[in-house]
Each structure stands twice: as C-alpha cells, then as structure tokens.
Amino acid sequence: MQYRKLGKKGPLVSTIGFGAWGISGNHWGKTDDATSIEALHAALDAGVTFIDTADVYGFGHSEELIAKVFREREKGDVVIATKAGSDFYNATAEDDDGFGSVRPNYTKTYLISAAEKSLKRLNLETLDILQLHSPELSLLEMDDPWLALEQLKKEGKIRYAGLSILSFKENEQAHLLDAHHDLLDCIQVRYNLLERQAEDTLFPKAMMYGTGVIVRIPILFGLLTGKFSRESTFGDDDHRSISLSPEKIAHYFDELQKRESLFASYPDQSMAQVSLRFCLSHPACHTVIPGAKTARQVTENCSSSDLGPL
Numbered sequence: 001m002q003y004r005k006l007g008k009k010g011p012l013v014s015t016i017g018f019g020a021w022g023i024s025g026n027h028w029g030k031t032d033d034a035t036s037i038e039a040l041h042a043a044l045d046a047g048v049t050f051i052d053t054a055d056v057y058g059f060g061h062s063e064e065l066i067a068k069v070f071r072e073r074e075k076g077d078v079v080i081a082t083k084a085g086s087d088f089y090n091a092t093a094e095d096d097d098g099f100g101s102v103r104p105n106y107t108k109t110y111l112i113s114a115a116e117k118s119l120k121r122l123n124l125e126t127l128d129i130l131q132l133h134s135p136e137l138s139l140l141e142m143d144d145p146w147l148a149l150e151q152l153k154k155e156g157k158i159r160y161a162g163l164s165i166l167s168f169k170e171n172e173q174a175h176l177l178d179a180h181h182d183l184l185d186c187i188q189v190r191y192n193l194l195e196r197q198a199e200d201t202l203f204p205k206a207m208m209y210g211t212g213v214i215v216r217i218p219i220l221f222g223l224l225t226g227k228f229s230r231e232s233t234f235g236d237d238d239h240r241s242i243s244l245s246p247e248k249i250a251h252y253f254d255e256l257q258k259r260e261s262l263f264a265s266y267p268d269q270s271m272a273q274v275s276l277r278f279c280l281s282h283p284a285c286h287t288v289i290p291g292a293k294t295a296r297q298v299t300e301n302c303s304s305s306d307l308g309p310l
Contacts, residue, residue, distance in 0.1 A: 001015070001047030002015045003049070004286045004287065006050075006214070006287065007210050007211050008210030008211075009212075010160055010185050010186050012049070013286065015286070015305045016048060016305045017048060017214070017288065017289040018039075018048050018050070018289065018292065018298070019052050019216065019290055019292070020053040020062045020065070020291075021054070021062065021291055022291035022292065022293050023058075024053075024058030024065075025061050026058045026099060027237075029234070029238040030237070035295075037065060039293060039294050039297070040065065040066065041069060043292070047305075048302060049076075050078070050214075052214065054082055054133055055082060055118050056086035059100060060117075060121050063118060063121040064121050067121060067122050067123045071123070080124070081130075081131060081188075082122070082130060083130070084131075084132070085106050085145070086102050086104065087104065087105035088101060088102045090105070091103045099237075106132065106139045106144055106145045107144050108145070108147050111152075112157075118130075119157065126156055126157060127159070128158075128159050129160045129162050129185070130149070130158040130161060131164045131188055132145050132163045134167065135166065137172060140173070146180060150183060153183075160185040161184055162186040162212075164216075165187055165188065165189045165190070167217075168190070168197065170198040170202045177202075177206065181211060185211070187211055187212070188216055188289075191215045191218065191279055191282075192217055192219065192224060192278075193259060193275050204284075213285045214286070214287055215279045215285050216288075218275060218288040218290050219276065220252065220275075221240050222291075224256075224272060225270070225271055226270065228244075230253050232244070262310075273300065276290060277304055277307055277308070278310055280304075281309035
C-alpha cells in the first residue's frame, strides 16, 4: 500500500481508502453486517488507513459498524472521515425520497449537533475529518456551515474540515476554494475515467491552494469493474436503479467502448485496478474511496495502490 499526504495540511493516508456507504444497509440493497465487518478488517489488514463514511449512511449504521471494528482492534493512525448536513433526525415522511426521510440542514446549530452525535456513534473524542455533505451552492453561500466548521475546529471536536462537492457541480462550486481554502483542508469529488469535469477548474484550484482531494465514485458504482452489462438492472432498494438507469448505462457503455484500448494495454490487470490507477494518476488526487461490500472486493481494490500511476 502506498501513502500520500492529504494536501499540504492534511494527514498521511493510504492511496486506496474504504468507502463505507455500501455497508450501511441503505441505498445499496441488502447487506450483511458480519460480511461488512469482515470487509473492513480486510481493508485494515491490507494497509488502508482512510475510511470515508457519513452520518446519514444507514442513518448512523455505517458509523456504528466502523466503531464496532475499532472496539476489536486498535485504531492507530487510521483516519475516519464522516459527513454532516443530511438531516435524518428531524425529517418527515414528506421528505422521503424512497430510501428514508432526509432533508438538507446546514445551519450552524444543526451541524454542530450532528458532529457531536457522530462522535458518540464512532466512539471518538475528536472527528478526524468532518465534511459538509454535498450541499447545493445556495446553502454554501450562507455563513452558517463555515462558522460551524470553524467552531468545531476551535473546540477540538474535528481535526480537519472538508467539503464534499455536489456531483456534476465540480466547476460551479470550484470558486468556494477561493473563499474558504484557509478553512478547508480537503474536498471530496466525483471523478472517474468517464466523468472528468473536475479536471477543468476544480483540480487546478485544489493544487494551487494545496487542498487535499478525496476521489469518490472512482469505479462508477461498480460499472468500471467490468461486472455489468448493458442489460444490468438493480432493485428498488438500490440507488443504482436511478444512478445507473438503463438510459445512463447505455450512455456509459458507449463512452466505455472508446476506452477499450486503455484496458487492453494492461491485460494482467482488472478493469477496476486500471480505473483506480487512472484516478490516482492525476496530480491533484491523493486518495480514492471505492465502495466494497466484501473482503474479496477490498483485496482487488487495494492491490491497485502498488501498481502506481498509469
């Protein structure tokens, strides 16, 4: 496993992290906690020192599983990044999008309260990283979210502050680094072989300011593993029924055909390995957080780190 500093101010992290949305039991179909815990242990055994989660993943369940793992072994230098802003505590049935009641809430009072709840679930005295959870730009134009991060840092409840950039708004939200780069230690961004919008404006700004970059969706919800076909479908309890609808899958496969020569150049490597290496080849990117539900998936993901950039 290779390691990089997460920006000029951030901690040292493994280049392959563990995305803990998939183990939450929400949005990804049925999961098994014992298998999820086995996957987390496999990641740590492989040298992973970066775990990304969120309070809303499984309505706290993802954080609870992570805490359970660290009751079984020492946390050591593992960095746990969580997120806040998706309020499932105060939402109503009218807020239900089919996966549970959630509403965006980026008031200072709420974000501080949410961070304190995450501290308890994770059984930590300080959150390593707290990220604002992919809000619309209008919410980030308020003072509250930034004041919340400042106060949480000042009080020692978080070590580092981050912003998860809203998907497909990478360049529209890039200017936020101009205003808040002193406060923001890292950003999280959607980026993969088929979705490269972040290269235009966001990545150059992150490199200019020395902001850490966490890459999410690096294997495009599993599509870049080669395990799906144009006919693949997903259950109603799986967000990919929308994120990878038949229309979107058709588009992605059309784009994927144009990259066949790239994968052919690495016949001894899986599509997932090449796709992860692609993300880590960009100089702005420090770690990728592929989701994994099983130890076998973890092992394949982690093996990409030592293969180096493309």
